[in-house]
Amino acid sequence: MNAPTGLDTDLLRTFVLIADGRSFTHAAAVxxxxxxxxxxxxxxxxxxxxxxxxxxxxxxxxxxxxxxxLLTRARAVVGLADEIVGAFRAPRLTGTVRIGAPDDYATRYLPDILARFAATHPEVEVEVEIQPSEVLQDRVRRSEVDLCLMSVGNGSMDGEVVWRGPLLWVGSLAHPDVHRRDPLPLALSNGDCIWRRVAERALEEVGRSYRVAYLSRSQTGQHAAVLAGLAITVNTPCTLPPGLRVLGPSEGLPPLPGFGLALVVAPAGRQPVTDALGRHISASFRAEAAGEGVVAPAA
Structure with a gap:
């Protein structure tokens, strides 16, 4: 077989995007x-x-x-090509973009999203603010953050719905009988939280008595109470911290309704860097919804 005469950097760039984004769909969107x-x-x-x-x-x-x-070497080739083109063309996108998210969404979604965004926009500075959805709705309305991920149903600024899924009851592996207590002890956020409202409504509809035993605006704080065997809580269907388990009908708990995750852009936050990050986030969620992961073997 004849040796290849050259490599098209567009092919290598697409290959790197597939590997980094873990999805053919994500690469196609980019x-x-x-x-x-x-x-x-x-x-x-x-x-x-x-x-x-x-x-x-x-x-x-x-x-x-x-x-x-190929992946390691393709990164180097694409990086060098970008450096050469960048030296002869207008500067790449620069500036600062401020994104807000509750701690549960930040932990679940932001690491991969921000890593891929940094790879394509290395000169953009990203500031991350971790706040509950009910706080972020005011922050984004006042343009104190440029865009945010927040639960649908918190205020009137629901934005673009980028994900929909169920809420789940969550308890401790080491304390398997907490859900049998009467009244049922809960670890939840404050009364403005949409997750708290739907959890309380579900229990009230089936006549199950409960009390909010532990209050924390941070999901980390709620998980701490659950791990200690002091309460149960609600969670998204993502990887749970060690020591937690999903509870359901077999434990006598009512089903919880689905909910949405929205990307909200501030009224005065549509500068180019905000638009770029917003498009990137939307593409990332579309790729995840396609369920087409690409996993590189461990080095």
Whole structure:
């Protein structure tokens, strides 16, 4: 087989976006192409190199050993190409963007989102403010943060709904009988919190007595009370901290309604860096909803 005569940096850039974003869909959204076009690009790259870069494992896609080898070198090539182009063109996007999120959303979603945003916008400074949704609605209304992730139903600024899913009851693994106490002890946020309102309403509709035993605006604080066996709480369907477990009908608890997660942009927050981060967040949630992960083998 003849040696390849050259590598198209567009192919390498798409490859890096797939690996970093863990999704063909995410890469397609970033580069502005269809998913089928991105798949064709990767087939061209594999044909050019003569080696498979991806392999399927159920619904997931993993990098092969050759794909992992290419990833480190593709980053360097794409970075050098960007540096060369940047030296001859207008400066890349710069400035500061302020994003707010409750601690549960910040822990679950922001690490991957901000890491990928930093890779494509390295000169943008991102300030993160962790506050409950009911506080963030006022902060974003006054443009004290440029955009935020918050639960739908907190105020009138619901914005773009980027995720929908259920709420779950959560208890302690080490204290399995807390849900049997009467009244049921709860660890929740203050009365303005939409999660608290739906949890209380669900219990009231089935006539289950309860009391808010522990109050914290931080989900970390709520989890601490649950881990100690002092209460149960509600949570999104994400990876739980060690020591917690999901509770449900078998424990005699009523189902909780679904809820939405919204991306809200401040009235005076639509400068270019805010728009760029907002588009990036929307694309990230669309990619996650597609459920097409790409996992690189451990180094």
């Amino acid at each position: 580069v502005g192409r269809t998913q089928s076009a991105v798949s064709m690009q990767m087939r061209r790259l594999e044909e050019l190199l003569g080696k498979p870069l991806f392999r399927r494992s159920g619904r997931r896609t993993e990098l092969t050993e050759h794909g992992q080898f």
